[in-house]
Amino acid sequence: MTLVQKNKAIFLDRDGNVIHDKGAIISNEQVVFYEGVFESLKKLQDAGYLLFMISNQMCIATGDATIAEVDAVNDYIDCVLKEHDIVIKDWYICPHHPDDNCLCRKPKKYFIDKAVAEYNLDLSKSFIIGDHPSDVKTAEFNSMTGLYVLTGHGAKHLDLLDANELVFHNINTATQWILKHPNSIADLEAEIVEGVERLKAGEAVALPTETVYGLGADAFNVDAVKKIFTIKGRPMNNPLIVHVANYEQVKYLTAEIPDVAKKLMDAFWPGPLTIILPKLDIVPDFVTANNPTVAIRMPNNRWALKLIADADTPLAAPSANAFGCTSPTTAEHVENQLQNKCFVIDGGASRVGVESTVITLTEDIPKILRFGGITQEQIAEIIGRVTSGENKVHRNFESPGMLAGHYAPNTQLVICEDVEQIKKDFNSNDYAIMLLQDDKGIRVKNKIILSSEGNLVEAAVNLYSSMRYLDTLNCKKIVTHKFPNYGLGLAINDRLKRAETGSKK
Numbered sequence: 179m180t181l182v183q184k185n186k187a188i189f190l191d192r193d194g195n196v197i198h199d200k201g202a203i204i205s206n207e208q209v210v211f212y213e214g215v216f217e218s219l220k221k222l223q224d225a226g227y228l229l230f231m232i233s234n235q236m237c238i239a240t241g242d243a244t245i246a247e248v249d250a251v252n253d254y255i256d257c258v259l260k261e262h263d264i265v266i267k268d269w270y271i272c273p274h275h276p277d278d279n280c281l282c283r284k285p286k287k288y289f290i291d292k293a294v295a296e297y298n299l300d301l302s303k304s305f306i307i308g309d310h311p312s313d314v315k316t317a318e319f320n321s322m323t324g325l326y327v328l329t330g331h332g333a334k335h336l337d338l339l340d341a342n343e344l345v346f347h348n349i350n351t352a353t354q355w356i357l358k359h360p361n362s363i364a365d366l367e368a369e370i371v372e373g374v375e376r377l378k379a380g381e382a383v384a385l386p387t388e389t390v391y392g393l394g395a396d397a398f399n400v401d402a403v404k405k406i407f408t409i410k411g412r413p414m415n416n417p418l419i420v421h422v423a424n425y426e427q428v429k430y431l432t433a434e435i436p437d438v439a440k441k442l443m444d445a446f447w448p449g450p451l452t453i454i455l456p457k458l459d460i461v462p463d464f465v466t467a468n469n470p471t472v473a474i475r476m477p478n479n480r481w482a483l484k485l486i487a488d489a490d491t492p493l494a495a496p497s498a499n500a501f502g503c504t505s506p507t508t509a510e511h512v513e514n515q516l517q518n519k520c521f522v523i524d525g526g527a528s529r530v531g532v533e534s535t536v537i538t539l540t541e542d543i544p545k546i547l548r549f550g551g552i553t554q555e556q557i558a559e560i561i562g563r564v565t566s567g568e569n570k571v572h573r574n575f576e577s578p579g580m581l582a583g584h585y586a587p588n589t590q591l592v593i594c595e596d597v598e599q600i601k602k603d604f605n606s607n608d609y610a611i612m613l614l615q616d617d618k619g620i621r622v623k624n625k626i627i628l629s630s631e632g633n634l635v636e637a638a639v640n641l642y643s644s645m646r647y648l649d650t651l652n653c654k655k656i657v658t659h660k661f662p663n664y665g666l667g668l669a670i671n672d673r674l675k676r677a678e679t680g681s682k683k
């Protein structure tokens with residue numbers, strides 16, 4: 179008997195993933211491919227993956243498009259892909275409405291079963307890439323790996339996505355991850371095993387968290403922690419956040435958890451809130467920069483939690499960027515910036531996108547020292563009164579997130595009062611423009627919109643990667659505007675201000 183080797187496949191969602199999501203697309207002129215998508219699909223095909231398109235086209239059921247119109251557009255997309263030597267093996271289109279209870283709508287198995295039968299697929303080596311939680315659900319129901327992208331509706335629906343899912347900025351970064359992890363989660367698990375070994379051997383390891391990537395080391399091993407500073411090129415008098423995987427590990431760091439802290443932990447842990455509490459003597463002074471307090475956080479990322487739990491020690495970890503530069507929200511950002519100086523665990527993109535909120539409970543009224551992923555409004559809802567401002571109690575306090583110049587790109591960044599000022603002073607191709615929402619009046623070549631609907635949560639997810647991208651374009655300046663001063667806007671404005679100061683030449 180000869181064994182026929184099974185095929186591995188990639189199921190692609192069409193809208194918001196391969197082409198821009200524009201609602202019902204009924205003519206070829208509406209089709210806009212994402213930048214880099216041809217190169218990515220070609221790479222996947224060359225790596226031996228069969229490519230399929232799997233798409234819910236509810237617009238047919240709602241009457242916004244006819245089957246013939248959708249078919250014609252798909253034929254056109256197929257042709258364009260063929261011109262780039264990319265073959266879509268089959269197109270699987272569900273024309274139904276969710277209320278129809280059809281068999282073929284994602285996340286149901288119908289089309290995947292069909293593909294398996296017809297193309298002899300090994301689903302354990304196959305992936306779905308898509309911008310809707312139902313795409314990763316489809317993967318889960320079929321023992322595949324689902325990769326969630328932030329393009330299309332991805333950023334908007336993030337709150338519906340389980341915290342454990344792998345998230346990517348776009349199809350290109352998802353592709354890179356697949357090529358690096360052909361055995362999918364098993365390969366990521368192997369990275370964790372290696373990370374744990376290295377941490378135990380006193381090395382620093384870069385790890386994904388929901389806020390930004392961190393550069394972690396055993397918090398109780400001062401020599402290991404010193405390596406973080408060397409790798410980052412960061413002055414040694416800055417206190418670090420200590421990351422824990424569970425409440426047991428909190429007990430190694432602080433003696434007593436006051437009620438306010440308990441309430442905050444219950445509400446926001448694991449998550450982007452760092453709490454400053456009095457430290458135990460055993461916590462090295464080096465980690466806290468001789469402060470009598472320690473900053474503690476439990477990150478909401480499956481891989482970070484596994485790494486910390488398996489290393490069996492809290493990890494001191496600042497953001498994994500070179501000192502003063504933009505924080506990394508992908509493994510690739512870390513690799514580019516720290517240049518092979520450390521082992522990096524690649525868990526996809528950070529899904530919050532700005533650092534944790536730092537709150538101190540060592541003053542009379544709880545005080546936010548750094549705005550971040552949990553908003554002041556969210557905190558006030560749990561504990562009532564909360565202020566914000568500078569840290570008064572601690573000694574030796576020059577913490578990096580609080581430095582005036584930080585998070586800075588190489589290109590000079592300018593913050594305008596509002597979009598009107600950009601229109602007046604910077605409406606030219608000399609500048610790279612970063613806007614919260616689109617404004618048709620700004621017609622420049624390099625324009626990035628952080629959220630089509632002006633949503634600050636979405637804007638935060640895209641902030642640092644957009645700044646990095648704009649920084650590669652060699653424009654005269656990166657120009658943006660003040661963001662709304664509430665919710666995540668406070669954290670975004672804070673980072674922009676520091677980036678502006680830090681980027682002044």
Ligand code: TXA
Pocket residue numbers: 387389390391392393417418419450452454466469471472473475477495496497498532533534535536538547548569572577578579580
């Ligand atoms: O989201 C985050 O917090 C990321 C990820 C990796 O977890 N980490 C991070 O670390 O941003 P880093 O080192 O870039 O920022 C540490 C911040 C400082 O800005 C400072 O405000 C605060 O933590 N911090 C640390 N120890 C402190 C202490 N003992 N007292 C007051 N603030 C402290």
Ligand code: MG
Pocket residue numbers: 191192193194195199308309310330331
């Ligand atoms: Mg989609």
